[in-house]
Amino acid sequence: MLHLRRLFATSFARSHLHRAFPGPIYSPISTRTSFVPNRLELSRSGVRVTPLMAFTASSTPDDEARRAPHSEVYRGLETVLGSKFSSEPLTPPPHPLIIVISGPSGVGKDAVIKRLQEVREGLHFVVTATSRAKRPGEVEGKDYYFVTKEEFLSMIERNELLEYALVYGEYKGIPKQQIREYMAKGYDIVLRVDIQGAETLRSIFGKSAVFIFLVAESEAALVKRLVDRKTETSDMLLVRVATAREEVKHLRNFDYVVVNEEGKLNNAVKLVESIIDAEKAKVDQRKMQI
C-alpha cells in the first residue's frame, strides 16, 4: 500500500513538475504554457493540489544571487514542494573540541603545536603555567606563564587549575579560565601535556576530549632530538630517556598516535589536522563543559 502510494505520489509529482517547469530542463521540446503555482501535499488519502498565490518568506540578497540564473527553476521547485528553500545550514555547527597533545619529552610537542598555530585558525592553544625557568627564545604568556613555585602553589589553593603536576622538579598546570573563555567563543582547545598530565586529563574528560600521542620514529631519533636541543644536562637527559621508555607503554590510553619523523614536522602537523577535521565531521560529537 505504502509502495503504491509512493509510486503514485512520484509519478504525480513528476507530471506536476513537468507542468511546473515548461522550460527546456524538464521538457526538451519547449512548450511554454502559462505557469500556475500550486501547492503539492502528500496525505494519507493521496495527493492534494491547492493553488498557491504567493510565497511570503523573505530571501536574502545571497539567496537571490544564487537563484538568478535559474530563478524560474527555483520558483517552480519551491511551488511544487510548497515552501521556499532555506539557506540555513542543514546541520548545527560542530561542538568545540578539546584536543590533548602529549608524548615523551623531546618528541616535538612544542614544535608541532607551534606549526599548527601557524597553519590553522579557530584553535586556542592553552598557555600552561610553569615554575620552570624560561628557555632562550621563549615568550611569557605565549609559550608559558612563568611563575614562581610560591605563585604556583597559590593557584592550586584557589582551585584555578584543571590539572597540575610536578615534572622533573618543576610545576606545570592548566588554567581553567582560559578554556572556558575560548570554548564559549567557539574555539577548539589544544592542550599540551606530558604523559602524566594526559592520564589525569583522561580521568577528567573521559571520552569527551581527543587524545593524541606523539612519538618519534625510533628511540635513537628521540635521543638525537633531545641532545641537539642542548637544553638538558646529561643527568636530565638520562632521566628523560629512561622515562620515555616507560611512557610509550601508555599509548593505549590515547585515541590517536602520530609519528613525528625526523625532518618531517609538516607531515605530523598535517596528520593532526586531519584528526581534527575527522573529529569535527563525526555525527556523534564529543562534548565537554569545564
Ligand SMILES: Nc1ncnc2c1ncn2[C@@H]1O[C@H](COP(=O)(O)OP(=O)(O)OP(=O)(O)O)[C@@H](O)[C@H]1O
Ligand atoms: N620532526 C622533527 N624533526 C627534527 N627535529 C624536530 C622535529 N620535531 C621537533 N624537533 C626538534 O626537537 C627538539 C624537541 O622538540 P620540542 O621541544 O618541541 O619537544 P617537546 O616534546 O615539546 O619537549 P619537552 O616535553 O621536553 O618540552 C626541538 O629542538 C625541536 O626543534
